[in-house]
Amino acid sequence: MERELILTIKEKYRLTKKMNAEVRHIQKMLPEIESFEAFKESHEVFDLRRKKVVKKWHRLFQVYQKGTEKNVFLFILNKN
16 A cells, blocks of 8 residues: 655754664654554455455455555545
């Protein structure tokens, strides 16, 4: 699933070693945050056509990989 991340950086840190270190740290964290296991735990996928929550592992993995761009009948709901 493709997402965008916007970082706000103070002017004095622009193009410095500290900023580069911070970006590397965020890059290390993202695979853990956006893993399939984390996705399964923190989201539910609702199928509007079948009127139920998707629970099958292979279907959830398919939604995780492809997203819901072209399928308007699937909704990803955050459990928080």
